[in-house]
Amino acid sequence: MSANVGLLVTVAVAVGGALGGMARLAVSDLLARLAGTAFPWGTLVVNLSGALLAGGLAGWLAPPEGDGLPGGWALLMVGLLGGYTTVSSLSLQSLTLWQSGRRRAALANLSATLIAGLALVGLGWRLAGGAA
Amino acid sequence: MSGWRGYAAVGVGSALGSVLRLLLSQGTLAALGPAFPWGTLAVNVLGSWLIAAFGAYAACRGGGRAARWQPFLMAGFCGGFTTFSLFGLETLHLLERGRPGLALLYVLLGVPLWLAAAWWGDRFVRSRHG
Numbered sequence: 560m561s562a563n564v565g566l567l568v569t570v571a572v573a574v575g576g577a578l579g580g581m582a583r584l585a586v587s588d589l590l591a592r593l594a595g596t597a598f599p600w601g602t603l604v605v606n607l608s609g610a611l612l613a614g615g616l617a618g619w620l621a622p623p624e625g626d627g628l629p630g631g632w633a634l635l636m637v638g639l640l641g642g643y644t645t646v647s648s649l650s651l652q653s654l655t656l657w658q659s660g661r662r663r664a665a666l667a668n669l670s671a672t673l674i675a676g677l678a679l680v681g682l683g684w685r686l687a688g689g690a691a
Numbered sequence: 692m693s694g695w696r697g698y699a700a701v702g703v704g705s706a707l708g709s710v711l712r713l714l715l716s717q718g719t720l721a722a723l724g725p726a727f728p729w730g731t732l733a734v735n736v737l738g739s740w741l742i743a744a745f746g747a748y749a750a751c752r753g754g755g756r757a758a759r760w761q762p763f764l765m766a767g768f769c770g771g772f773t774t775f776s777l778f779g780l781e782t783l784h785l786l787e788r789g790r791p792g793l794a795l796l797y798v799l800l801g802v803p804l805w806l807a808a809a810w811w812g813d814r815f816v817r818s819r820h821g
Contacts, residue, residue: 564717572713573706576771580705581698584766588693606775613776614783622784633713637777642709644775648766650739650809651746672775673802680779 568633575638583643598664599652602645603672609644610676614683616640697762704767708738712772727793728781731774732801738773739805743812745769751820 586608587601594600616636623632649672656665693701716730723729745764749757778801785794 564714569710569713573710576709577702577706579709580767580771581702583705583770584693584698584701587766609776610779613780617780617783622780628717636780637713637716638709640776641712641774642705642771644777645770646735646773646775646778646805647738647742647769647809649775650735650805651742654743654806654809654813669802669806673798676775676779677782677798680776680783684783 564628567630568628571630571634572638572641575634575640576642579639579642579644582639583645599648599656599668602648602652603668606644606649606672607675607679609640611679611683613640613644614680614685614689615687616683617680618684618687618689693762700763701767701770704763704769705771708768708771708773712774728777728785728797731777731781732797732804735773735778735801736804736808738769740808740812740815741772742769743809744816747813747816748820751817 583601583605586605590601590604613636620629620632620636623629628637649668653665653669656662656668712730712734715734719730719733742765745761749761752758778797782794782797785791785797
C-alpha cells in the first residue's frame with residue numbers, strides 16, 4: 560500500500576472510527592426507541608447529520624490536496640464522520656424494505672438520504688465559509 | 692438498547708473497518724489517481740455485499756454464534772468500513788472542481804451498485820444456507 564499512511568494517521572482513523580461507530584449505535588438506539596423500528600430512522604438521521612457535519616468540517620479544514628493526510632482530517636473526517644455514517648446499513652435496510660413489499664418506503668429512504676444528504680453537505684460547506 | 696458489550700463490539704469493528712477503508716482509499720489513490728473516488732466507491736459496494744451476506748447468514752443460522760458476532764461484523768465492521776459522509780463530500784468536490792458529469796456518474800453508478808451488491812450478498816448466502 561501507499562507509503563504516506565503513517566502510524567499517527569492510522570491510529571487517528573481507528574480512534575475516530577471507534578467513536579463514530581459507537582455514536583451511530585447510540586443515535587440508532589435512541590431513534591428506535593423514539594420512532595420504532597418499522598422504518599430505519601436511525602440510519603437516516605445518522606447519515607443526514609453526518610453529511611451536514613462533513614460539509615461543515617470540509618469548509619473549516621480545507622480538504623487535503625495531493626499526498627499526505629493531516630492528522631486532524633484523519634481523526635475527524637476519515638475516522639469520526641467516516642465511521643459514524645454508513646452506506647452498508649442504508650443498502651441493507653432499503654433492500655429489506657423493498658423485499659418485504661414496502662417499496663415506497665424503500666424508495667423514500669434512498670431518495671431522502673441522497674437528496675437531503677447531498678444538500679446538507681453543501682449547506683454545511685457554505686455555513687462553514689467554504690468557497691462557493 | 693445496547694449494553695456496554697454492544698458498544699465495545701461496534702467500536703472495535705468500526706475502528707477496524709475505518710482503518711481498512713483508509714488503506715483501500717490510499718491504495719486506489721496511489722494506483723488510480725485522484726480524478727475519481729474509486730476507493731470510496733469500492734468500500735461502499737464491498738461493505739453492502741458483506742452486511743447483506745452476514746445478515747442472511749445470521750438469519751439462516753438463527754441465533755448462536757452468528758448472532759453474537761452480528762454487532763461486531765454488521766454495525767461495527769461494515770458500518771465503519773462504508774461511509775456516506777465521504778461519498779457526499781466527494782460528490783460536492785467533483786462539482787466544485789467543475790466536473791458535474793463525473794459527480795452525476797458517481798451517484799448514478801454508485802447507488803445502484805450498492806443496492807445490487809446487497810441483493811447479491813443476500814442471495815449468495817441464502818442459496819447456500821437457505
